[in-house]
Amino acid sequence: MQKHGITLLAVGIFLFVWPGSERPAFGAGGETCPTAVSIPSLPFSDTGNTCSAFNDYDASCPYSAMAPDVVYSFTPSSDMEVNISLCGNSDYDTKLFVYENVCSGTAYACNDDTCRTPSYQFSAFVSNLTISLSAGNTYYFVVDGFSSECGSYTLAVTDVTDELNYTVISIEVPIVPITWLFSS
Numbered sequence: 001m002q003k004h005g006i007t008l009l010a011v012g013i014f015l016f017v018w019p020g021s022e023r024p025a026f027g028a029g030g031e032t033c034p035t036a037v038s039i040p041s042l043p044f045s046d047t048g049n050t051c052s053a054f055n056d057y058d059a060s061c062p063y064s065a066m067a068p069d070v071v072y073s074f075t076p077s078s079d080m081e082v083n084i085s086l087c088g089n090s091d092y093d094t095k096l097f098v099y100e101n102v103c104s105g106t107a108y109a110c111n112d113d114t115c116r117t118p119s120y121q122f123s124a125f126v127s128n129l130t131i132s133l134s135a136g137n138t139y140y141f142v143v144d145g146f147s148s149e150c151g152s153y154t155l156a157v158t159d160v161t162d163e164l165n166y167t168v169i170s171i172e173v174p175i176v177p178i179t180w181l182f183s184s
């Protein structure tokens with residue numbers, strides 16, 4: 001009887017410890033920078049939910065937070081300007097920041113509040129960044145939240161280099177009456 005008692009106790013400890021020692025599966029985005037979901041090319045889009053992820057990273061812009069986060073990585077082959085947007089249809093108060101090569105220290109860029117979305121009309125608390133990337137560096141895009149907020153996100157990363165480098169020049173052409181051209 002005592003032997004059975006020890007076995008049941010051992011099983012009980014195993015069931016209690018095991019769930020907390022495993023990282024949960026959440027379907028999109030990587031849990032940390034080493035396991036980041038790689039973005040192969042632009043444009044790129046993905047959807048996911050941060051609520052079952054852990055809080056691995058934070059950047060202050062200006063608020064610090066303890067919200068769970070997921071990570072994507074991108075290594076551009078040429079210098080470029082990119083727009084990283086959660087404005088498509090994220091449904092919570094997001095925060096978005098970028099690390100360059102190492103996921104520690106001060107973030108390369110960070111944004112908390114820029115836009116509303118169809119699923120988050122409360123206020124313009126969803127995040128959007130346009131930044132310069134250098135060829136060969138690896139950038140980590142961290143989808144995070146304000147305070148302890150989490151939820152479903154839509155991520156879109158687009159190359160906007162051409163849009164930013166070309167300015168529209170308008171030229172005013174005077175309208176000359178046809179009759180005047182032929183008069184002598």
Ligand SMILES: [Ca+2]
Nearest residue numbers: 057067069144
């Ligand atoms: Ca976080």
Ligand SMILES: [Ca+2]
Nearest residue numbers: 093094112125
């Ligand atoms: Ca926000």
